Amino acid sequence: MNRTLLLNGTNLTLERLFDVVYLRRRVEIDPAILPGLHACRQVLFDLAASGTPVYGLNHGVGWNKDREFSPEFFEQYNRNLINSHSLGIAPYCSVEEVRAMLCIRLNTALCCRTGISPEILTMYQEFLNRGIHPRVLRRGAVGEGDVSTLPLIGQTVIGLGEAEYCGKIVPSIEALCAEGMKPAVLGPKDGLSIASSNAQGESLAALLVKETQDLLKLGNAVYCMSLEGLNGGLQPLGRLVNELRGLEGQICCAADCRRYLKGSYLAQSDPNRALQDPLSYRCGAAVHGAVWDALEFVKKYLVIQINHTDDNPCILTEEGTISVSPNFETTTLSLGVDMLAAALCHMSRNIVNRLLKIVDPSFTGLPRFLTPHEVKTIGYSTIQKSFAALDAENRWLSNTCSTDFTPFAGGIEDHASNLPLAATRTLQIVDNLRYMLGIEAMHAAQATDMRGGVTLGKVSGAVKARLRETIPYLSEDRNLSLDIAAAYECIRSGDLLRALEAADS
Template sequence: MKGSKVILNGKTLSIQDVNNVARNGALVEITEEAMRTVEASRALVYELANSDTPVYGFNRGVGLNKDREVVAKYYEEYNRNLIYAHCVAVEPEASEEDVRAILLARLNTLLLGCTGIQPAIVTMYKDMLNYRIHPVIPERGSIGEGDIACLSHIGLAMIGEGEVHYNGIRMTAKEALERASLKPIVLGPKDGLAIVSSNALAAGPGALVLKDIQDLIETADIIYALTLEGYRGNVTPLDPKAYEVRPLPGQAYSSQMVRAYLEGSYLWLPGVTDSLQDPLCLRGSCHLHGSVRDALDYVKKYMNIQLNSSDDNPCVLLDEKRIISCSNYEVTSLALGFEMIGIALSHLSRNSCHRTIKLGNARFTGLSRFLTPSDARVIAYGTIQKTFTSLDTEIRHLSNPATADYFSLAGDIEDHANNTPYVVKKTSKIVDNLRYILGIEAMHAAQAIDLRKATKLGKGTKAAYEVIREEIPFLDKDRNLSIDIKKAYNIIKSQELLERVREAISE
């Protein structure tokens, strides 16, 4: 993807675009029409700022200081001080890929012309992405009503202060700008507020998390299908007729994919299983996975709105030559969506844990206890249950809602918040824990398939099994399983398993 370009106009940025720029190094380009909109909006800012009309963040202060006048000769000083005063965030620092997502999310919303920012700053966002100048952004300190405490560090870098990563090397912003032959920004009216006040800290990384969840749920379907083969599960719950009489879109899609992964599997042969009904963790997996898909569709809808709409206050209405006070930085819908998907993922996690426990239970599988190749000599997976259940416990606590916890701040005038950056961050942690949990399930499924001597696997599950066995051999004797667990995690995180299975079923 390196060398490709994403064209920005403020209206069509996708979650996939964010992934391509943040993780794959795609360059960005701004349409001429969008830059003309930015320039016209800036001209209106000066027109109003030089009038007697009080404008928040322009010729008046911000927050509780909205009653303080800012005269023209102090515009640069005031906006620089605004950047300094808002640099209050604390570690850990955002990763470089998250910083790229943040820069991109804010740049795209600026192109709508609702901000009134000077065009040179818009160009600076683009140059930071294309020259790989990534401001060091402490990621804790935002309550979600505009990520002012964290995004201020971008402004610090733009005026040549603070630190950045330039092509992967940490240095002062001043040095990085000089190396790239870029000039520090001289701030004017509204510039400081426009830089610090947006929801990009949640929107950029949040888009990456949604991309990860989309890949993760597809991977979960694959591993569930593999588990069915290791378990010798009953496939009647996959019958498409069941989903026609209850047409919930997510579960219907998951069942369709699982059937595709199991195409050609021994499980479809008559008389394979003597189980009339399997445990719920196997019988209802498509339904649970479908709930995650349905939740994901909801959040993607609001993320696409967030990435392509103004979250500025005040809002410049260019066509009407007005600037109005508003609450467009309010992203509670997005926060609630991420909370919902966190809870949905906790169900998926618990279900995966139960499937893995069942695979180690001889009473359910008819195989050896803990999938040992030798009851007398090899302990096998007798202890590993502690690991994946402890990770599930973390997920259960991370799925607890946090968006409703807030104070009344700024002299009691800011009395609502949504904590969306934190909600996004904890959802990201849930996803990462699930990579381990699903990886451990995949290890068990492959071991069960080998013990069962099942050779007639599905088109997709055969590819998944081969990926696992290329990295993790059959457990014929006890060994350091932490190494195997990390390998399984890497197989999932790298998307090697997902890509190989996609390739197999497309053939």
């Protein structure tokens, strides 16, 4: 990925963002945007010269909005704002999360509504291109402008704090000097423009989208393997019956499953096959479709947010003035992330119920707990406690975050969306589901092996074959925590997904 991405405030797709985050695609501020940036900045200078009261320009922020200061105090005040608002709590964000923050904030500032110095935006551009990643603490923001965590990016902008550079944690000034860069001198409203955006919550939501997309694709394949282990029916995956329901996610997931199961022995009639399977099997693609639908909602509003201003106050260049703004509100997106968490919890519940059925002879006709020797070995018995514990954690994590906030700043800031928290806990659900899908894949592989020589689907068979390269058939009892960890790593590393995509190409 060598082609430079020209950012202009309106053209940041999720795919382009992922290129910048994961593939280190270079970015550049579109030169056509520069006149707008300078015009926006000039509005600030004009307002400052006229003495017009402006929040974050010549007046304080939050409860201190009634504190006025002189133009001579601009640099010191903005440094004070960055320092006083650097309030995050461990752990630190990953490099990928910080890259997403930098790219998102750069793009929203290019909407030419913030008034930030173009030189600072050039620093954001160069941080991305040169691999200077400010150390940003993950916790402490409430999703109403991430003003307690994003100032840690400002620390690096002014040469303070730490950064990840060339694989090491170094003082920010050392990274800047190594690249021939100088710390910024902050001017009017620069501190507030650095601190006040939703780039952290949006970066976490963006990475959540990427991880959920990958999880859902693999989840469909593992579900197909389970269906083959059960000797389940294919009718609920039919094209027409799903299209008649009209739900896009259900239609798409069922189509994926039909493709993954192409060539499977399940297409052949079997008098021993149940007329109708338990709902966790029969409705597996439909429940995954609910995850797909929730994900599409999040993607829709996330793309809107990362391509529009979220600044308060908002500069209206057309009118030569500045307006108090509600555009930092992220409630719609936070509600979508809450919905996605709930949908993933339904996916988690279905995995548990399928795992309970696939070890039950009354559903499968196979030995209890998929043991190869009903007297000599125990098989997949006590592992039920492990996946039940993960599912319980997912149910706890799926509780609504967006409605749980506390008024502060003297009662002025009396609403919040908790977007960073909502996205963080949903990322944890996704990670728990990697373990659960790994456990389901272990069971499905064992069950299909016990069926003896059955032909699996083109894709489901390829995923099983890749799993078997790491986890052998359970012929005798062994330390299953090692198998669980190995299955999880096959999923987390992308090995199973790559096998899926190769077979599906």
